[in-house]
Amino acid sequence: MDEEQDAAVTAAREEAMEALAQPDAILEASVFDAIQKFIKSQGNPGKLVVQLADSYHGFPQMAELLRVWLETSGMPEEEINELIKSHAIAWIKQRFDARVVDDMITKRRQVSRSLSWLKSLMDGLSDNADWRALIFSLSESVDTETFFLDLAVKTMVEKGHFEEATKHKSIARQQEIFALVLARCVSAAIKATTASDRVHFTELVCTVGCISKVVYMFTQALLHRLQQELTSSPPAAVVVRNIADALEEHVTKQGHSVRDVSFLLNATTTGHEVTRIARMMHTQQMTMADVDTLHRLYTSDDTPPVSYLQNRGMLEMLTREVFVGSTNNEKHTLQCRYLLAFATCVLPDQEITQETHDKISQTLETLESVFSLLQPITKHSWINLSKHIHLPVVARGLVLFIERQLCDSSCFLNFVPSSPPLCLMLLEQITTRHPGLRPQVLAVLTRALEYKYAIDAITLSRVQRLLMSRLLHLASLGFAIPVLTYIAQKQADLDTSLVVFFVIEIVDHMQSPFSPEFVHHFVAIVGQERTVVGIKTKGDRVNACRSFFSSLLHTRGVSAQDKETLRTIIAKL
Secondary structure, eight states: OHHHHHHHHHHHHHHHHHHHTSTTGGGSTTHHHHHHHHHHTTOOHHHHHHHHHHHOOOHHHHHHHHHHHHHHTTOOHHHHHHHHHHHHHHHHHHHOOHHHHHHHHHHHHHHOSOOHHHHHHHHHHHTOHHHHHHHHHHHHHOSSOOHHHHHHHHHHHHTTOHHHHTTOGGGGGSHHHHHHHHHHHHHHHHHOSSHHHHHHHHHHHHHHHTSSHHHHHHHHHHHHHHHHHTTTOHHHHHHHHHHHHHHHHHHHHTTOOOHHHHHHHHOOOOSHHHHHHHHHHHHTOOOHHHHHHHHHHHTSSSOOOTHHHHSHHHHHHHHHHHHHOOOOOHHHHHHHHHHHHHHHHOOTTSOOOHHHHHHHHHHHHHHHHHHHHHTTOOHHHHHHHTTSTTSHHHHHHHHHHHHHHHTSTTTTTTOBTTBOOHHHHHHHHHHHHOGGGHHHHHHHHHHHHHOOOSSOHHHHHHHHHHHHHHHHHHIIIIIHHHHHHHHHHHGGGSOHHHHHHHHHHHHHHOOSOOOHHHHHHHHHHHTSHHHHHHHHTOGGGHHHHHHHHHHHTTSTTOOHHHHHHHHHHHHHO
């Protein structure tokens, strides 16, 4: 028994000595554990001191000496700091062990209850874009909750960097962090002073809300509860409801059937109409019998809640049926128009008065006027349609109609560059007047840009340039990030001359200040070798591009990687 104990003590002592023999062991956080283990296993203190001295190499001091040499050689301090940071980040990514870090913090807490050092560390990490990117990257690389990383992410979100957090699925791992990110996004959308900002924050909710099925249900449940809590503030409640609708639409486009779930979550009654509408939401189909039943219900003395018709999925189906429906049944068309007018004129939880009926009648007259202009569509029709786009429902319906027009193989058969289609001019007016419809207009333009028209190559090139100019108009309205994201994702499928045209137009017409996100997506476009080569062929614009790229280097918050890519591009030009 004594022999076994002696063997265990000897093994512990040798293990501790091995740890103390590592280079710069005295600088490691675990050195105290190794020292205690060595002493408890009857190690010689003198040998301990000698071992620590022998294993000391002074790598930190060597690094500091190298820094001094770089400064002496004339290297700018900013470049030195970036060099050190990039190497440190690479080293941390290679050696980081979340469990070891958490154990170290736990032991430090046992020695000292003060965690002021940890707070200072969290604040320092939160204040730098590169360190934040490192933390998010490390968080993505682990599969379980970790105290250090979760605390770091939470601190960053609390300090206002919630937009960066939405890009990482790991935030859904910790319910408190996810709820905090969601709350910040929704709050920012409610407080937004411009429609484009509200659309931006809504898109962030859509990004985080579709990480998984459970996350989607959790998000919709929170948004539903928040709507109920905001009954005393109708404008805020409307924003939250629009966010919930946008999230539903986003998930539906990914191929998931969730409209019936969202509808039932918000249903305030039960009965035949709820079941029928839920079925329509699920199948995304509206039969003549469905419309006839709904029309009978909403023209009766005891109408169901108007919120059922105001569900985004239901509104979309009604709008499509009115503006691009395939049926020629006049009764069906008139019923759809009435339901659409009712949905847009009646306010939830408010009594239907004579004034409400008057609004419904006026909207019906407008829909009838628009319908007469669309049957058939002429040059005169496009000009007169602009008089009716002040109504959001008409604007949305016309976007759908224009999409059908543009996505017709014969659309540009008689294309004349000096006289572009009037439908594109109407789209511009709609995007200027209705910021909330910009995502839908972007979808229409991108679909048209990718469409295979029955025209020759030269005409197709001119048409694509025209459509690209419409995307640039969207970008100029504060919708730049979605446009840049699309170009960055699809540039491999686009002609190089088209991408170069886009870049040069951005250089000529966009002015600072720019956000780090703008720079990141723009760099993803211009960083492609073929794009750089294409820019170099534009001799008279190369200097302007070089100057513009140089100005982006001074954008606050731009990552080190994006800066390095910009410097490489500038050098090539």
